[in-house]
Amino acid sequence: MRLDGKVALITGAANAVPGEMMGLGGATAWLFAREGASVVIADINQKEGQRSVAALREDGHNALFVKLDVSSEPGWQAVVKATVAEFGRLDVLVNNAGVGILATVEETTVELWDAHMDTHAKGAFLGSKHAIPHMRKQGGGSIVNISSIHGLTGSPTLAAYHAAKGAVRIFTKAAAIQYAKENIRVNSVHPGYVMTPMTEPGFSIPEVMKAVMSRIPLARLGTPDEIANAILYLASDESSYVTGSELVVDGGVIAQ
Amino acid sequence: MRLNNKVALITGAATGDRDGRKGIGGACAWLFAREGAKVIVTDINDTLGKQTVKQMQADNLDTVYLHLDVTREPDWTQAIKAVIAKHGRIDVLVNCGGDADGAAFPVEGTTRQAWDRMMDIHAKGPLLGMKHAIPHMQKQGGGSIVNVSSMHGIVGSFTVTAYQAAKGASRILSKAAAIQYAKDNIRVNSVHPGYTITPLTESMFTDPDIHDDRIREVPLGRMARAEEIANAILYLASDESSYVTGAELVVDGGVIAQ
Numbered sequence: 024m025r026l027d028g029k030v031a032l033i034t035g036a037a038n039a040v041p042g043e044m045m046g047l048g049g050a051t052a053w054l055f056a057r058e059g060a061s062v063v064i065a066d067i068n069q070k071e072g073q074r075s076v077a078a079l080r081e082d083g084h085n086a087l088f089v090k091l092d093v094s095s096e097p098g099w100q101a102v103v104k105a106t107v108a109e110f111g112r113l114d115v116l117v118n119n120a121g122v123g124i125l126a127t128v129e130e131t132t133v134e135l136w137d138a139h140m141d142t143h144a145k146g147a148f149l150g151s152k153h154a155i156p157h158m159r160k161q162g163g164g165s166i167v168n169i170s171s172i173h174g175l176t177g178s179p180t181l182a183a184y185h186a187a188k189g190a191v192r193i194f195t196k197a198a199a200i201q202y203a204k205e206n207i208r209v210n211s212v213h214p215g216y217v218m219t220p221m222t223e224p225g226f227s228i229p230e231v232m233k234a235v236m237s238r239i240p241l242a243r244l245g246t247p248d249e250i251a252n253a254i255l256y257l258a259s260d261e262s263s264y265v266t267g268s269e270l271v272v273d274g275g276v277i278a279q
Numbered sequence: 280m281r282l283n284n285k286v287a288l289i290t291g292a293a294t295g296d297r298d299g300r301k302g303i304g305g306a307c308a309w310l311f312a313r314e315g316a317k318v319i320v321t322d323i324n325d326t327l328g329k330q331t332v333k334q335m336q337a338d339n340l341d342t343v344y345l346h347l348d349v350t351r352e353p354d355w356t357q358a359i360k361a362v363i364a365k366h367g368r369i370d371v372l373v374n375c376g377g378d379a380d381g382a383a384f385p386v387e388g389t390t391r392q393a394w395d396r397m398m399d400i401h402a403k404g405p406l407l408g409m410k411h412a413i414p415h416m417q418k419q420g421g422g423s424i425v426n427v428s429s430m431h432g433i434v435g436s437f438t439v440t441a442y443q444a445a446k447g448a449s450r451i452l453s454k455a456a457a458i459q460y461a462k463d464n465i466r467v468n469s470v471h472p473g474y475t476i477t478p479l480t481e482s483m484f485t486d487p488d489i490h491d492d493r494i495r496e497v498p499l500g501r502m503a504r505a506e507e508i509a510n511a512i513l514y515l516a517s518d519e520s521s522y523v524t525g526a527e528l529v530v531d532g533g534v535i536a537q
Contacts, residue, residue, distance in 0.1 A: 196536040203498030203533045215522070240461030241524060249522035256519070261510040264473070264503040267536020271526040275461045278454040278525020 024059030025259045030110040031055050032102065032154070034093050034146065035120030037066035038220050039075035046219040047169060048119040049075060050247035051254050052086070058255065061085035061110045065102045066120065067092050085110065093120045093146030096153075103153045112161055115258040116154045118147040118191075119169045123221060128182045136183045143170075143187035144194060151198050155207060163206030167257045168195045169250075170211040172273045192269060199267030208266040210257045215273025217245040240275030280315030281517045286366040287311050288358065290349050290408065291376030293322035294478045294505075295331035297338075302477040303427060304375040305331055306505035307512050311371070312340035314513065319362055321347035322376065349376045349404030352411075359411045368419050371516045372412045374405040374449075375427045378479055382442040394441040401428075401445035402452060409456050413465060421464030425515045426453045427508075428469040430531040450527060457525030466524040468515045473531025475503040498533030 033055070036048030045053070052062050056079055064079075064086065066072040072088040079086035087109050089102045106113050122142045126135055147168045158164030173181060174188030192211050199209040216235050218226055226232050226244070236242065253272045256262055271277060295305025304322070312318045312335055320335075322328040325346055332344040343365065347358045362369050377400050381393045405426045416422030431439060432446030450469050457467040474493050476484050484490055484502060494500060511530045514520055529535060 199533050199536050200498050204500055206499070208499075240458050241464070241466075241522065242462060245522040249520075252514075252519035253523070256511075256514045261514070262507075262530075264499065264507040264532050265511070265528075265530050266499060267533040268529040268531075270523075270528060272520075272523050273526070274522050275457050275525040278457050 025255060025261065026055055026115070027059035029060045029114040030063070030106065030112050031060045031115035031117065031258065032063040032065060032106050032113060033117040033119055034065045034091060034150065036064040037068040037071035037075055039064065040071070040078050044220050044223065045247050046221060047214065047217065047247050047250045048117070050251040051117055051119065052079065054248070054251040054255055055258070056084035056086065060115070063087045063089060063102070063106045063110070065089050065091035093118070093150065094141035096149050099149045099153045103157065107157060113154055113157045114161070114164050116150055116164070116166045117169070117254055117258065118150050118166070120146055121169065121221065123181070123184045125180045125225070126182060127180065131182045139183035139187040140190065144190035147191050147194055151209070155202060158207045159205050165258050165262070166198065166207065166209040167254050168209070168211045170195070170213050170269070172213050172215045172271065172277050174211070175213060175271070176277050196267045203266055208262070210262070210265055210267065211269045212250065212253050212257065213269055213271040213273065214250045215239065215245055215276045217247060217250055219247055238276050240279065243274065245272060245274060281513060281519065282311055282371070283315035285316045285370040286319070286362065286368050287316045287371035287373065287516065288319040288321060288362055288369060288412070289373040289375055290321050290347060290404065292320040293324040293328035293331055295320065295335070297334040300476065300478055300481060301505045302479060303472065303475065303505045303508045304373070306509040307373055307375060308342065309335065310506070310509045310513055311516070312342055316371070317366055318342040319345055319358070321345045321358060323348050349374070349408065350399040352407050355407045355411045359415065363415060369412050369415050370419070370422050372408055372422070372424045373427065373512055373516065374408050374425070376404060377401050377427070379439050379442040382440070383438045384440060385438060386440050389440045394444070397441035397445040398448065401442070402448035405449055405452060409467070413460060416465045417463045423516050423520070424456065424465065424467040425512050426467070426469045427512070428453070428471050428527070430471045430473045430529060430535050432469070433471055433527070433529070434535050454525045461524055466520070468520070468523055468525065469527045470508065470511050470515065471527055471529040471531065472508045473497065473503060473534045475505060475508055477505050496534050498537065501532065503530065503532060
Protein backbone atom coordinates (compact mmCIF):
# COMPACT_ATOMS: atom_id res chain seq x y z
CA MET A 24 0.00 0.00 0.00
CA ARG A 25 1.27 3.38 -1.04
CA LEU A 26 0.53 5.32 2.17
CA ASP A 27 0.94 2.49 4.66
CA GLY A 28 1.02 3.75 8.25
CA LYS A 29 0.80 7.41 7.26
CA VAL A 30 -1.54 9.93 8.87
CA ALA A 31 -3.19 12.39 6.49
CA LEU A 32 -5.26 15.48 7.22
CA ILE A 33 -7.52 16.59 4.37
CA THR A 34 -9.55 19.79 4.42
CA GLY A 35 -12.82 20.17 2.55
CA ALA A 36 -13.33 16.42 2.55
CA ALA A 37 -16.83 16.21 4.01
CA ASN A 38 -18.36 14.90 0.77
CA ALA A 39 -17.08 11.35 1.11
CA VAL A 40 -20.20 9.22 1.37
CA PRO A 41 -20.17 6.28 -1.06
CA GLY A 42 -23.08 6.38 -3.47
CA GLU A 43 -23.29 10.17 -3.33
CA MET A 44 -21.33 12.64 -5.44
CA MET A 45 -17.91 13.17 -3.90
CA GLY A 46 -15.71 16.22 -4.00
CA LEU A 47 -11.95 16.17 -4.57
CA GLY A 48 -11.36 15.94 -0.82
CA GLY A 49 -13.82 13.10 -0.40
CA ALA A 50 -12.35 11.05 -3.24
CA THR A 51 -8.89 11.69 -1.81
CA ALA A 52 -9.97 10.55 1.66
CA TRP A 53 -11.16 7.20 0.29
CA LEU A 54 -8.13 6.67 -1.94
CA PHE A 55 -5.76 7.51 0.91
CA ALA A 56 -7.62 5.20 3.31
CA ARG A 57 -7.51 2.33 0.80
CA GLU A 58 -3.75 2.91 0.43
CA GLY A 59 -3.26 2.42 4.15
CA ALA A 60 -3.46 5.92 5.60
CA SER A 61 -5.32 7.04 8.70
CA VAL A 62 -7.45 9.93 7.52
CA VAL A 63 -8.59 13.08 9.29
CA ILE A 64 -11.43 14.87 7.54
CA ALA A 65 -11.50 18.56 8.46
CA ASP A 66 -14.43 20.51 7.13
CA ILE A 67 -16.83 23.28 8.02
CA ASN A 68 -19.75 20.95 7.24
CA GLN A 69 -20.06 18.87 10.39
CA LYS A 70 -23.05 16.77 9.41
CA GLU A 71 -21.64 15.55 6.09
CA GLY A 72 -18.17 15.12 7.58
CA GLN A 73 -19.46 12.89 10.34
CA ARG A 74 -21.44 10.77 7.86
CA SER A 75 -18.31 10.40 5.75
CA VAL A 76 -16.15 9.35 8.67
CA ALA A 77 -18.79 6.84 9.76
CA ALA A 78 -18.73 5.33 6.24
CA LEU A 79 -14.92 5.13 6.24
CA ARG A 80 -14.90 3.45 9.65
CA GLU A 81 -17.61 1.03 8.62
CA ASP A 82 -15.35 -0.01 5.76
CA GLY A 83 -12.56 -0.75 8.26
CA HIS A 84 -10.49 2.40 7.91
CA ASN A 85 -9.02 4.70 10.56
CA ALA A 86 -10.82 8.01 10.25
CA LEU A 87 -11.59 11.07 12.35
CA PHE A 88 -13.76 14.12 11.74
CA VAL A 89 -12.84 17.53 13.12
CA LYS A 90 -14.88 20.64 12.38
CA LEU A 91 -12.65 23.30 10.85
CA ASP A 92 -13.01 26.74 9.36
CA VAL A 93 -9.68 26.82 7.47
CA SER A 94 -9.38 30.60 7.91
CA SER A 95 -9.37 30.28 11.72
CA GLU A 96 -5.98 29.90 13.39
CA PRO A 97 -7.42 28.52 16.66
CA GLY A 98 -9.34 26.05 14.49
CA TRP A 99 -6.10 24.84 12.91
CA GLN A 100 -4.38 24.55 16.29
CA ALA A 101 -7.25 22.38 17.48
CA VAL A 102 -7.38 20.13 14.41
CA VAL A 103 -3.64 19.47 14.36
CA LYS A 104 -3.73 18.77 18.10
CA ALA A 105 -6.66 16.36 17.66
CA THR A 106 -4.89 14.59 14.80
CA VAL A 107 -1.71 13.99 16.78
CA ALA A 108 -3.72 12.99 19.86
CA GLU A 109 -5.71 10.40 17.89
CA PHE A 110 -3.06 9.00 15.52
CA GLY A 111 0.27 10.07 17.06
CA ARG A 112 1.67 11.91 14.05
CA LEU A 113 0.94 13.94 10.91
CA ASP A 114 2.60 12.92 7.64
CA VAL A 115 0.44 14.42 4.94
CA LEU A 116 -1.58 17.64 4.78
CA VAL A 117 -3.91 18.23 1.84
CA ASN A 118 -5.23 21.79 1.68
CA ASN A 119 -8.26 21.22 -0.47
CA ALA A 120 -11.08 23.29 1.03
CA GLY A 121 -12.37 25.78 -1.48
CA VAL A 122 -15.01 28.22 -2.56
CA GLY A 123 -15.74 29.58 -6.01
CA ILE A 124 -18.19 32.34 -6.87
CA LEU A 125 -18.49 33.73 -10.39
CA ALA A 126 -17.67 37.46 -10.42
CA THR A 127 -15.58 39.65 -12.72
CA VAL A 128 -13.20 42.27 -11.32
CA GLU A 129 -15.91 44.94 -11.24
CA GLU A 130 -18.50 42.61 -9.75
CA THR A 131 -16.20 41.44 -6.95
CA THR A 132 -17.02 42.90 -3.56
CA VAL A 133 -14.37 43.22 -0.89
CA GLU A 134 -16.26 40.58 1.11
CA LEU A 135 -16.14 38.14 -1.80
CA TRP A 136 -12.45 38.83 -2.34
CA ASP A 137 -11.69 38.23 1.33
CA ALA A 138 -13.73 35.03 1.41
CA HIS A 139 -11.69 33.57 -1.48
CA MET A 140 -8.34 34.70 -0.08
CA ASP A 141 -9.24 33.42 3.40
CA THR A 142 -10.32 29.98 2.28
CA HIS A 143 -7.66 29.25 -0.32
CA ALA A 144 -4.57 31.23 0.58
CA LYS A 145 -4.86 31.83 4.31
CA GLY A 146 -6.18 28.29 4.73
CA ALA A 147 -3.12 26.75 3.07
CA PHE A 148 -0.84 29.11 4.99
CA LEU A 149 -2.32 28.34 8.43
CA GLY A 150 -2.46 24.62 7.77
CA SER A 151 1.18 24.57 6.74
CA LYS A 152 2.21 26.75 9.67
CA HIS A 153 0.70 24.39 12.23
CA ALA A 154 1.52 21.08 10.53
CA ILE A 155 5.18 21.85 9.84
CA PRO A 156 6.38 21.68 13.49
CA HIS A 157 5.07 18.10 13.74
CA MET A 158 6.50 17.11 10.38
CA ARG A 159 9.85 18.56 11.40
CA LYS A 160 9.90 16.48 14.59
CA GLN A 161 9.11 13.33 12.60
CA GLY A 162 11.86 13.96 10.04
CA GLY A 163 9.67 15.01 7.15
CA GLY A 164 6.25 15.21 5.56
CA SER A 165 4.32 16.11 2.44
CA ILE A 166 1.96 19.04 1.96
CA VAL A 167 -0.26 19.15 -1.12
CA ASN A 168 -2.05 22.40 -1.86
CA ILE A 169 -4.95 22.26 -4.26
CA SER A 170 -4.69 25.22 -6.61
CA SER A 171 -6.36 25.15 -10.03
CA ILE A 172 -5.68 25.78 -13.69
CA HIS A 173 -7.21 29.11 -12.69
CA GLY A 174 -4.11 29.66 -10.54
CA LEU A 175 -2.07 29.60 -13.75
CA THR A 176 -4.19 31.35 -16.38
CA GLY A 177 -7.08 33.82 -16.42
CA SER A 178 -10.73 33.46 -17.50
CA PRO A 179 -13.63 35.78 -18.38
CA THR A 180 -15.83 35.15 -15.35
CA LEU A 181 -13.71 34.92 -12.20
CA ALA A 182 -11.39 37.35 -10.41
CA ALA A 183 -10.97 36.60 -6.70
CA TYR A 184 -10.81 32.85 -7.35
CA HIS A 185 -7.90 33.33 -9.77
CA ALA A 186 -6.02 35.59 -7.41
CA ALA A 187 -6.50 33.22 -4.47
CA LYS A 188 -5.45 30.13 -6.45
CA GLY A 189 -2.45 32.03 -7.83
CA ALA A 190 -1.48 32.91 -4.28
CA VAL A 191 -1.71 29.23 -3.32
CA ARG A 192 0.57 28.31 -6.21
CA ILE A 193 3.42 30.62 -5.22
CA PHE A 194 2.92 30.22 -1.49
CA THR A 195 3.55 26.53 -2.19
CA LYS A 196 6.92 27.27 -3.75
CA ALA A 197 7.95 29.57 -0.90
CA ALA A 198 7.12 26.91 1.70
CA ALA A 199 8.85 24.26 -0.42
CA ILE A 200 12.10 26.22 -0.47
CA GLN A 201 11.94 27.12 3.21
CA TYR A 202 11.40 23.59 4.55
CA ALA A 203 13.18 21.40 1.98
CA LYS A 204 16.15 21.07 4.32
CA GLU A 205 13.83 19.36 6.80
CA ASN A 206 12.54 16.96 4.18
CA ILE A 207 9.11 18.58 4.15
CA ARG A 208 7.90 18.64 0.56
CA VAL A 209 5.27 21.11 -0.62
CA ASN A 210 3.61 20.88 -4.03
CA SER A 211 0.49 22.13 -5.77
CA VAL A 212 -2.10 20.31 -7.86
CA HIS A 213 -3.96 22.21 -10.56
CA PRO A 214 -7.23 20.54 -11.51
CA GLY A 215 -9.08 21.58 -14.62
CA TYR A 216 -12.86 21.21 -15.01
CA VAL A 217 -14.05 18.48 -12.66
CA MET A 218 -17.60 17.52 -11.72
CA THR A 219 -18.01 17.86 -7.95
CA PRO A 220 -20.77 19.00 -5.59
CA MET A 221 -19.17 22.48 -5.78
CA THR A 222 -19.10 22.72 -9.59
CA GLU A 223 -22.28 20.80 -10.36
CA PRO A 224 -24.63 23.82 -10.26
CA GLY A 225 -22.48 25.63 -12.85
CA PHE A 226 -21.93 22.62 -15.09
CA SER A 227 -25.64 21.82 -15.15
CA ILE A 228 -26.23 25.03 -17.14
CA PRO A 229 -26.04 23.86 -20.79
CA GLU A 230 -24.32 27.02 -22.10
CA VAL A 231 -21.65 26.84 -19.39
CA MET A 232 -21.05 23.16 -20.08
CA LYS A 233 -20.78 23.80 -23.82
CA ALA A 234 -18.26 26.61 -23.33
CA VAL A 235 -16.21 24.51 -20.94
CA MET A 236 -16.19 21.40 -23.12
CA SER A 237 -15.00 23.39 -26.13
CA ARG A 238 -11.83 24.17 -24.20
CA ILE A 239 -10.88 20.61 -23.18
CA PRO A 240 -8.68 18.63 -25.60
CA LEU A 241 -9.62 15.34 -23.90
CA ALA A 242 -13.26 16.36 -24.54
CA ARG A 243 -14.67 15.39 -21.15
CA LEU A 244 -14.73 16.62 -17.56
CA GLY A 245 -12.30 15.18 -15.05
CA THR A 246 -13.43 12.99 -12.17
CA PRO A 247 -12.56 13.54 -8.50
CA ASP A 248 -10.75 10.17 -8.55
CA GLU A 249 -8.42 11.42 -11.28
CA ILE A 250 -7.44 14.39 -9.14
CA ALA A 251 -7.11 12.17 -6.08
CA ASN A 252 -4.57 10.01 -7.95
CA ALA A 253 -2.37 13.06 -8.55
CA ILE A 254 -2.63 14.03 -4.88
CA LEU A 255 -1.73 10.47 -3.89
CA TYR A 256 1.44 10.56 -6.02
CA LEU A 257 2.55 13.79 -4.35
CA ALA A 258 1.57 12.62 -0.86
CA SER A 259 3.42 9.32 -1.12
CA ASP A 260 7.14 8.62 -0.87
CA GLU A 261 7.16 7.92 -4.62
CA SER A 262 7.53 11.67 -5.11
CA SER A 263 10.44 11.93 -2.64
CA TYR A 264 12.40 14.25 -4.96
CA VAL A 265 9.43 16.43 -5.95
CA THR A 266 9.03 19.75 -4.16
CA GLY A 267 7.91 23.20 -5.26
CA SER A 268 6.34 21.57 -8.33
CA GLU A 269 2.94 22.06 -9.86
CA LEU A 270 1.02 19.12 -11.25
CA VAL A 271 -1.66 20.08 -13.78
CA VAL A 272 -4.55 17.61 -14.20
CA ASP A 273 -6.75 19.31 -16.76
CA GLY A 274 -7.21 17.17 -19.85
CA GLY A 275 -4.87 19.47 -21.77
CA VAL A 276 -6.68 22.81 -21.31
CA ILE A 277 -3.71 25.02 -20.48
CA ALA A 278 -1.23 23.24 -22.78
CA GLN A 279 -3.00 24.97 -25.69
CA MET B 280 -0.22 -3.81 -10.35
CA ARG B 281 -0.21 -0.37 -11.86
CA LEU B 282 0.69 -1.28 -15.46
CA ASN B 283 -0.84 -4.73 -15.67
CA ASN B 284 -0.40 -6.21 -19.18
CA LYS B 285 0.51 -2.90 -20.75
CA VAL B 286 3.12 -2.92 -23.49
CA ALA B 287 5.78 -0.26 -22.92
CA LEU B 288 8.69 0.75 -25.12
CA ILE B 289 11.46 2.68 -23.35
CA THR B 290 14.39 4.28 -25.15
CA GLY B 291 17.78 4.69 -23.52
CA ALA B 292 16.93 1.86 -21.16
CA ALA B 293 20.15 -0.18 -21.31
CA THR B 294 21.42 1.23 -18.02
CA GLY B 295 19.53 -1.25 -15.86
CA ASP B 296 22.21 -3.23 -14.08
CA ARG B 297 20.29 -4.97 -11.28
CA ASP B 298 22.92 -4.43 -8.62
CA GLY B 299 24.58 -1.30 -9.91
CA ARG B 300 23.59 2.30 -10.34
CA LYS B 301 20.79 2.60 -12.85
CA GLY B 302 20.01 5.24 -15.42
CA ILE B 303 16.53 6.73 -15.67
CA GLY B 304 15.56 4.44 -18.56
CA GLY B 305 16.94 1.36 -16.83
CA ALA B 306 15.18 2.18 -13.56
CA CYS B 307 11.99 2.69 -15.55
CA ALA B 308 12.34 -0.69 -17.23
CA TRP B 309 12.59 -2.50 -13.88
CA LEU B 310 9.79 -0.50 -12.25
CA PHE B 311 7.42 -0.91 -15.20
CA ALA B 312 8.06 -4.65 -15.45
CA ARG B 313 7.50 -5.10 -11.71
CA GLU B 314 4.20 -3.24 -12.12
CA GLY B 315 3.09 -5.81 -14.68
CA ALA B 316 4.14 -4.25 -17.98
CA LYS B 317 5.67 -6.07 -20.92
CA VAL B 318 8.76 -3.95 -21.43
CA ILE B 319 10.70 -3.36 -24.62
CA VAL B 320 14.15 -2.16 -23.61
CA THR B 321 15.76 -0.19 -26.43
CA ASP B 322 19.14 1.50 -26.69
CA ILE B 323 22.20 1.91 -28.89
CA ASN B 324 24.34 0.08 -26.32
CA ASP B 325 23.48 -3.52 -27.23
CA THR B 326 25.85 -5.17 -24.75
CA LEU B 327 24.42 -3.31 -21.78
CA GLY B 328 20.85 -3.58 -23.05
CA LYS B 329 21.07 -7.35 -23.47
CA GLN B 330 22.58 -7.69 -20.01
CA THR B 331 19.74 -5.67 -18.48
CA VAL B 332 17.11 -7.76 -20.23
CA LYS B 333 18.84 -11.00 -19.19
CA GLN B 334 18.83 -9.92 -15.55
CA MET B 335 15.19 -8.87 -15.75
CA GLN B 336 14.21 -12.17 -17.37
CA ALA B 337 16.06 -14.01 -14.59
CA ASP B 338 13.64 -12.24 -12.23
CA ASN B 339 10.73 -13.58 -14.31
CA LEU B 340 9.96 -10.19 -15.80
CA ASP B 341 8.47 -9.97 -19.30
CA THR B 342 10.99 -8.08 -21.42
CA VAL B 343 12.93 -8.07 -24.67
CA TYR B 344 15.78 -5.96 -26.03
CA LEU B 345 15.74 -4.11 -29.35
CA HIS B 346 18.50 -2.02 -30.89
CA LEU B 347 17.18 1.50 -31.52
CA ASP B 348 19.03 4.67 -32.47
CA VAL B 349 16.32 7.25 -31.74
CA THR B 350 17.61 9.60 -34.42
CA ARG B 351 17.08 7.09 -37.26
CA GLU B 352 13.58 6.73 -38.68
CA PRO B 353 14.20 3.22 -40.13
CA ASP B 354 15.16 2.07 -36.60
CA TRP B 355 11.84 3.36 -35.28
CA THR B 356 9.86 1.73 -38.09
CA GLN B 357 11.53 -1.60 -37.38
CA ALA B 358 11.24 -1.36 -33.59
CA ILE B 359 7.53 -0.53 -33.63
CA LYS B 360 6.92 -3.26 -36.19
CA ALA B 361 8.68 -5.76 -33.94
CA VAL B 362 6.65 -4.67 -30.90
CA ILE B 363 3.37 -5.04 -32.77
CA ALA B 364 4.44 -8.43 -34.18
CA LYS B 365 5.22 -9.69 -30.68
CA HIS B 366 2.51 -8.08 -28.55
CA GLY B 367 -0.06 -6.76 -31.02
CA ARG B 368 -0.14 -3.35 -29.34
CA ILE B 369 1.84 -0.52 -27.76
CA ASP B 370 0.35 1.26 -24.74
CA VAL B 371 3.23 3.31 -23.42
CA LEU B 372 6.17 5.05 -25.08
CA VAL B 373 8.87 6.58 -22.90
CA ASN B 374 11.31 8.76 -24.82
CA CYS B 375 14.20 8.69 -22.40
CA GLY B 376 17.31 8.17 -24.56
CA GLY B 377 19.69 11.09 -24.26
CA ASP B 378 23.02 12.53 -23.23
CA ALA B 379 24.77 15.89 -23.09
CA ASP B 380 28.08 14.84 -24.60
CA GLY B 381 29.82 17.66 -26.41
CA ALA B 382 27.11 20.14 -25.42
CA ALA B 383 28.59 21.67 -22.26
CA PHE B 384 29.22 25.11 -23.73
CA PRO B 385 27.66 28.57 -23.69
CA VAL B 386 26.14 29.95 -26.88
CA GLU B 387 29.44 31.09 -28.40
CA GLY B 388 31.22 27.81 -27.75
CA THR B 389 28.41 25.67 -29.18
CA THR B 390 29.33 24.01 -32.46
CA ARG B 391 26.79 23.31 -35.17
CA GLN B 392 27.58 19.62 -34.81
CA ALA B 393 26.81 19.65 -31.08
CA TRP B 394 23.61 21.58 -31.74
CA ASP B 395 22.44 19.14 -34.42
CA ARG B 396 23.32 16.12 -32.30
CA MET B 397 21.38 17.39 -29.27
CA MET B 398 18.38 18.32 -31.42
CA ASP B 399 18.50 14.94 -33.16
CA ILE B 400 18.54 12.94 -29.94
CA HIS B 401 16.23 14.96 -27.69
CA ALA B 402 13.76 16.50 -30.12
CA LYS B 403 13.79 14.50 -33.36
CA GLY B 404 13.99 11.24 -31.37
CA PRO B 405 10.71 11.85 -29.50
CA LEU B 406 9.10 13.17 -32.70
CA LEU B 407 9.92 9.99 -34.61
CA GLY B 408 8.91 7.76 -31.72
CA MET B 409 5.54 9.45 -31.41
CA LYS B 410 5.02 9.50 -35.17
CA HIS B 411 5.36 5.74 -35.41
CA ALA B 412 3.65 4.76 -32.14
CA ILE B 413 0.59 7.01 -32.47
CA PRO B 414 -1.11 5.14 -35.36
CA HIS B 415 -1.16 1.98 -33.24
CA MET B 416 -2.34 3.82 -30.15
CA GLN B 417 -5.15 5.34 -32.22
CA LYS B 418 -6.28 1.90 -33.34
CA GLN B 419 -6.23 0.59 -29.76
CA GLY B 420 -8.26 3.50 -28.41
CA GLY B 421 -5.50 5.29 -26.54
CA GLY B 422 -2.03 5.32 -25.07
CA SER B 423 0.41 7.30 -22.97
CA ILE B 424 3.60 8.96 -24.16
CA VAL B 425 6.11 10.31 -21.67
CA ASN B 426 8.93 12.49 -22.94
CA VAL B 427 11.82 12.90 -20.56
CA SER B 428 12.86 16.54 -20.82
CA SER B 429 14.82 18.25 -18.02
CA MET B 430 14.51 21.14 -15.60
CA HIS B 431 16.92 22.65 -18.13
CA GLY B 432 14.10 22.48 -20.67
CA ILE B 433 12.32 25.09 -18.53
CA VAL B 434 15.02 27.40 -17.13
CA GLY B 435 18.42 28.48 -18.40
CA SER B 436 21.92 27.83 -17.07
CA PHE B 437 25.49 28.89 -17.76
CA THR B 438 26.37 25.85 -19.85
CA VAL B 439 24.83 23.08 -21.99
CA THR B 440 23.20 25.50 -24.45
CA ALA B 441 22.32 22.98 -27.14
CA TYR B 442 21.08 20.46 -24.56
CA GLN B 443 18.78 23.09 -23.09
CA ALA B 444 17.40 24.13 -26.45
CA ALA B 445 16.72 20.50 -27.34
CA LYS B 446 15.06 19.77 -23.98
CA GLY B 447 12.96 22.91 -24.42
CA ALA B 448 11.93 21.61 -27.82
CA SER B 449 10.94 18.29 -26.27
CA ARG B 450 8.83 20.14 -23.68
CA ILE B 451 6.74 22.04 -26.21
CA LEU B 452 6.66 19.19 -28.70
CA SER B 453 4.92 17.22 -25.94
CA LYS B 454 2.23 19.87 -25.62
CA ALA B 455 1.69 20.05 -29.38
CA ALA B 456 1.25 16.28 -29.60
CA ALA B 457 -0.97 16.32 -26.50
CA ILE B 458 -3.38 18.76 -28.12
CA GLN B 459 -3.35 17.01 -31.48
CA TYR B 460 -4.09 13.51 -30.21
CA ALA B 461 -6.20 14.12 -27.10
CA LYS B 462 -9.28 13.27 -29.16
CA ASP B 463 -7.80 9.80 -29.67
CA ASN B 464 -7.25 9.42 -25.93
CA ILE B 465 -3.50 9.51 -26.43
CA ARG B 466 -1.92 11.44 -23.58
CA VAL B 467 1.47 13.12 -23.94
CA ASN B 468 3.35 14.59 -21.00
CA SER B 469 6.88 15.59 -20.11
CA VAL B 470 8.98 14.83 -17.04
CA HIS B 471 11.66 17.30 -15.97
CA PRO B 472 14.35 15.74 -13.81
CA GLY B 473 16.84 17.84 -11.90
CA TYR B 474 20.34 16.66 -10.99
CA THR B 475 20.16 12.89 -11.02
CA ILE B 476 23.02 10.49 -10.38
CA THR B 477 23.06 7.96 -13.22
CA PRO B 478 25.84 5.98 -14.93
CA LEU B 479 25.94 8.89 -17.41
CA THR B 480 26.37 11.67 -14.85
CA GLU B 481 28.17 9.73 -12.11
CA SER B 482 31.72 10.70 -13.04
CA MET B 483 30.79 14.38 -13.25
CA PHE B 484 28.51 14.58 -10.19
CA THR B 485 30.85 12.66 -7.90
CA ASP B 486 33.64 15.19 -8.60
CA PRO B 487 33.57 16.98 -5.21
CA ASP B 488 33.74 20.51 -6.67
CA ILE B 489 30.96 19.93 -9.21
CA HIS B 490 28.90 18.00 -6.66
CA ASP B 491 29.05 20.75 -4.03
CA ASP B 492 28.43 23.42 -6.63
CA ARG B 493 25.26 21.67 -7.84
CA ILE B 494 24.00 20.72 -4.38
CA ARG B 495 24.05 24.39 -3.38
CA GLU B 496 21.26 24.88 -5.93
CA VAL B 497 19.10 22.06 -4.56
CA PRO B 498 16.73 22.92 -1.68
CA LEU B 499 16.37 19.22 -0.77
CA GLY B 500 20.18 19.15 -0.38
CA ARG B 501 20.88 16.01 -2.40
CA MET B 502 20.78 14.64 -5.91
CA ALA B 503 18.01 12.40 -7.21
CA ARG B 504 18.21 8.67 -7.70
CA ALA B 505 17.01 7.39 -11.07
CA GLU B 506 14.25 5.45 -9.27
CA GLU B 507 12.73 8.75 -8.10
CA ILE B 508 12.40 9.91 -11.70
CA ALA B 509 11.04 6.50 -12.74
CA ASN B 510 8.22 6.88 -10.19
CA ALA B 511 7.10 10.10 -11.89
CA ILE B 512 7.20 8.41 -15.30
CA LEU B 513 5.17 5.50 -13.90
CA TYR B 514 2.45 7.87 -12.69
CA LEU B 515 2.18 9.47 -16.15
CA ALA B 516 2.36 6.12 -17.96
CA SER B 517 -0.39 4.50 -15.88
CA ASP B 518 -4.15 5.01 -16.04
CA GLU B 519 -3.93 6.91 -12.74
CA SER B 520 -3.08 9.98 -14.80
CA SER B 521 -6.00 9.48 -17.21
CA TYR B 522 -6.88 13.21 -17.11
CA VAL B 523 -3.30 14.47 -17.40
CA THR B 524 -2.10 15.55 -20.82
CA GLY B 525 0.16 18.33 -22.03
CA ALA B 526 1.42 18.65 -18.46
CA GLU B 527 4.97 18.89 -17.20
CA LEU B 528 6.07 17.11 -14.04
CA VAL B 529 9.18 18.61 -12.45
CA VAL B 530 11.22 16.25 -10.25
CA ASP B 531 14.13 18.43 -9.19
CA GLY B 532 14.27 18.71 -5.40
CA GLY B 533 12.99 22.28 -5.63
CA VAL B 534 15.67 23.83 -7.87
CA ILE B 535 13.44 25.73 -10.29
CA ALA B 536 10.84 26.70 -7.69
CA GLN B 537 13.40 29.23 -6.41
